[in-house]
Amino acid sequence: MSLLRFTSRALFSSWFIAEGARNAVSPHAAAERLDPTIRKIVGSAKSFLPAEIAERIPEQTTTWVRIxxxxxxxxGLGYAFGVxxxxxxxxxxxxxxxRLPSEATGVFRHRDDDAARTGLTTATAMxxxxxxxxxxxxGKPGLVWRARFGVHNAAGRVQDATHQAVGSVQDAAQNAVDTVQQIAS
Incomplete structure (x- = not known):
């Protein structure tokens, strides 16, 4: 990994690490903002999960903000260190x-609030x-590209092998015809 990539990953991750640590230690401010979003997600999850699992899902927003x-x-730490x-x-x-739905709601509620717009812009950018x-x-090919390239490469090899086999069969057939003609004459 290059120094530039390592530094960039560390800088990018620092926002998530700092935000996550703040929310884990003091979840109340974020819980107020995220409450409608988390309630909808928890309600949806509980509606389709089996009852024995659904009853174990915490409903408190502060718990979810900490999690x-x-x-x-x-x-963030895993990404920063390349793991x-x-x-x-x-x-x-x-x-x-x-965060996006709650940040967008904040902007629509407080249209003149620069902090709300900054929060939405930051969340969207991140x-x-x-x-x-x-x-x-x-810069290395991903698994999908490697799979497609492998299939294309294998198809080309099969086609080459088929052409060689057809050529060998044609040569053998011609030799057999020539031998039969020599014997007959």
């Missing part, structure tokens, strides 16, 4: 997406950057 804060810290960086970046994107980071392959 997501801890997840943000762990994923499972694409899955960790995807988790960071999910954590950013969780969401986009995390999505991009989740797709980053460090």
């Amino acid at each position: 997501t804060g801890a997840v943000q810290v762990l994923s 499972a960086r694409r899955p960790n970046a995807a988790v960071l994107a999910a954590m950013s997406a969780l 969401f986009g950057a995390a999505l991009l980071a989740a797709q980053d392959t460090e």
Whole structure:
């Protein structure tokens, strides 16, 4: 990993780590903002999960803010140090997406509030950057490209082998015809 990539990952992750640590330690401010979003998600999850699992899901918003804060810290550290960086970046994107509805609501409620607009802009930018980071392959081909290339390469080899086999069969057939003609004459 290059120094530039390491530094960039550390800088990018620092926002998630700091935000996650703040939410894990003191969840009340974020819980107020995220309460409508978390209630909808928890309600939806409980409606389709089996009853024995649904009853174990916490309903308190502060608990969820602490959980997501801890997840943000762990994923941010993992991404910063290059450990499972694409899955960790995807988790960071999910954590950013969780904030978007509440930040957008804040902007619509307080249209003249610069802090609300800054919060929405930051959440949107971090969401986009995390999505991009989740797709980053460090200039190396991803698994999908490798699979497609492998299939294309294998198909080419099969076609070459088929042409060689057909050519060998044609040569053998011609030799057999020539031998039969020599014997007959």
